[in-house]
Amino acid sequence: MSERTLVSQLQSREDGPVSVSGWVETVRDQKKVQFVILRDETGAVQLVNPATRPAPEGAEPSTSSETEAALALTALISELSTGTFLTVTGELKHDERVKLGGVEIKVGSLEIASAALPETPIAADSGLDKRMDWRFIDLRQRRNNLVFRIQTTLEHAMRTYWVERDYVEIHSPKLMSTPAEGNAELFALEYFGDQTAYLAQSPQHFKQMAQAAGFGKVFEIGDVFRADPSFTSRHATEFTSIDAEISWIDSYEDVARMQEELLAFAFQAVKDRHGAEIAELFDVEVVVPTIPFPRIPLAEAREIVKTRGYDIPRTDGDLDPEGERQISAYVQETFGHQFVFITDYHPEIRPFYHMRNAETGLTTSYDLLFRGTEITTGAQREHRVDVLEAQALEKGLSLEGLEHYLDFFRYGIPPHGGFGMGLARVLMLMLGQDSIREVTFLFRGPTRLAP
Numbered sequence: 001m002s003e004r005t006l007v008s009q010l011q012s013r014e015d016g017p018v019s020v021s022g023w024v025e026t027v028r029d030q031k032k033v034q035f036v037i038l039r040d041e042t043g044a045v046q047l048v049n050p051a052t053r054p055a056p057e058g059a060e061p062s063t064s065s066e067t068e069a070a071l072a073l074t075a076l077i078s079e080l081s082t083g084t085f086l087t088v089t090g091e092l093k094h095d096e097r098v099k100l101g102g103v104e105i106k107v108g109s110l111e112i113a114s115a116a117l118p119e120t121p122i123a124a125d126s127g128l129d130k131r132m133d134w135r136f137i138d139l140r141q142r143r144n145n146l147v148f149r150i151q152t153t154l155e156h157a158m159r160t161y162w163v164e165r166d167y168v169e170i171h172s173p174k175l176m177s178t179p180a181e182g183n184a185e186l187f188a189l190e191y192f193g194d195q196t197a198y199l200a201q202s203p204q205h206f207k208q209m210a211q212a213a214g215f216g217k218v219f220e221i222g223d224v225f226r227a228d229p230s231f232t233s234r235h236a237t238e239f240t241s242i243d244a245e246i247s248w249i250d251s252y253e254d255v256a257r258m259q260e261e262l263l264a265f266a267f268q269a270v271k272d273r274h275g276a277e278i279a280e281l282f283d284v285e286v287v288v289p290t291i292p293f294p295r296i297p298l299a300e301a302r303e304i305v306k307t308r309g310y311d312i313p314r315t316d317g318d319l320d321p322e323g324e325r326q327i328s329a330y331v332q333e334t335f336g337h338q339f340v341f342i343t344d345y346h347p348e349i350r351p352f353y354h355m356r357n358a359e360t361g362l363t364t365s366y367d368l369l370f371r372g373t374e375i376t377t378g379a380q381r382e383h384r385v386d387v388l389e390a391q392a393l394e395k396g397l398s399l400e401g402l403e404h405y406l407d408f409f410r411y412g413i414p415p416h417g418g419f420g421m422g423l424a425r426v427l428m429l430m431l432g433q434d435s436i437r438e439v440t441f442l443f444r445g446p447t448r449l450a451p
Contacts, residue, residue, distance in 0.1 A: 004021050004087070006020075007042050008043050009042075010092060010101065010105075015091070017091060017092070018091070019087060020038060021040060022039050023038070023083055024036060024038060024116075025037040029077065033048060034050075034074065034077045036049075038086070045101060046103075047105050048104050049106070077110070081116045083120060083137065084112060085114045086111060086112045088108075088109070090105045090107045091105065092104075093105070128435065132443060147439050150430075151427055153269055153270050155423070161262050162244070167217040168218045169220065170215075175191070175197045175198070176197065177198075187199040202224055202241065202420055203243050203420075205408075207243055208245065208353075208416065211247045216248075218244065218246075219244040226239075233434055233437075234422075236440065237444045242421040242422075243420045243421070244418050248415060254417065256341055259419055264291055282431050293340060293341055293368075294337050294339070294341070295340070295343055297342075297344040298342050302323070308330065317348070317349060344360065344362040344364075345362060347363055347394075351395075352392045352394070353381050353388060364380040376419050377419065380416075381416055381417050383414065384409070385406060385410055388409060422436075424436040427439040
């Protein structure tokens with residue numbers, strides 16, 4: 001077999017022999033010529049074959065081996081079904097009249113690696129749930145494929161930002177003996193008979209352990225699990241969380257500054273590499289955020305939302321989804337910014353390990369909203385073990401169940417803080433999508449465990 005050439009490499013090659021591999025996107029079987037659009041992971045190219053048809057009835061059939069081979073090739077192309085994976089060898093020709101990349105390949109030979117069934121189970125207008133049932137076919141679409149190239153660039157840029165600043169990457173366990181967040185959104189499973197394990201809701205405890213271990217600055221990009229029976233467009237039972245934790249901070253502002261720098265750096269990388277294609281396929285401009293992001297205390301944000309004609313019905317004092325949209329609209333109108341930090345949350349709506357301001361009693365924490373949706377919770381953590389124990393008891397938690405966690409603080413730990421951010425939410429909002437299902441490789445929710 002000839003060496004495979006990627007479609008993206010064809011324009012830079014000279015005319016002549018070439019071999020490409022991919023899947024059939026469309027077939028146009030005309031009377032005198034056949035066209036096949038073949039797509040691989042880098043793009044699409046037009047294949048062309050002068051059709052050789054059987055001799056008309058009553059005519060003397062040709063017996064040359066060349067004619068027989070041409071007839072067989074024409075018949076083979078006529079029978080190709082969408083989605084068939086194949087390799088074609090032929091002659092590359094540059095022709096500016098060809099709309100698809102200005103090149104085409106005249107087919108010399110064609111080898112089918114795996115034929116697809118003739119009936120495709122989903123169509124361009126299939127509903128989201130149907131497309132999720134056949135996700136591997138859905139992901140062949142150029143637009144959907146691009147999402148995960150963007151994701152790769154986004155994650156790589158964030159890792160680059162951190163590594164260049166001497167952060168340590170950790171991989172925390174996803175099986176835990178006790179809950180990390182102290183609430184009921186847990187998946188429990190039998191662990192070797194007489195033990196119960198829990199799927200990690202967050203790497204929170206382990207990020208903090210790294211501070212006690214003297215790592216200084218850490219990050220993790222990994223799966224977390226929430227037994228949350230929500231059916232909203234932004235919730236999942238398994239998702240990828242982007243987490244960071246840093247030592248020797250003076251306030252949550254140190255964490256917020258790091259996160260806004262991180263996002264500006266990563267968005268710039270996405271814009272540089274994919275901006276034009278995102279504009280073409282999603283009709284969205286990637287806007288690199290300016291620094292600093294606006295900051296608004298929660299109480300002030302609620303008042304602003306109220307002046308805009310919306311009374312937040314929640315009784316715990318937090319913003320609801322419409323409240324998030326309203327304050328984000330205000331920030332866009334007032335500051336021309338797509339991001340906003342909402343700060344100073346009441347302890348009742350924050351975990352026990354968030355530090356509290358000695359003067360106001362409010363937590364030294366924030367939520368980060370992006371285009372009207374919360375993507376992050378960040379905070380300075382409480383590092384004084386006696387205060388931490390008191391706050392845990394206040395929340396109704398058992399200190400016995402937190403012994404391993406509390407040990408981190410009994411043998412010395414620096415002031416520290418960090419954040420957790422949902423990767424899928426960032427991608428969804430960046431690309432203007434309505435659901436995280438569109439930007440998740442394989443979505444997991446209350447009613448979806450397959451494929």
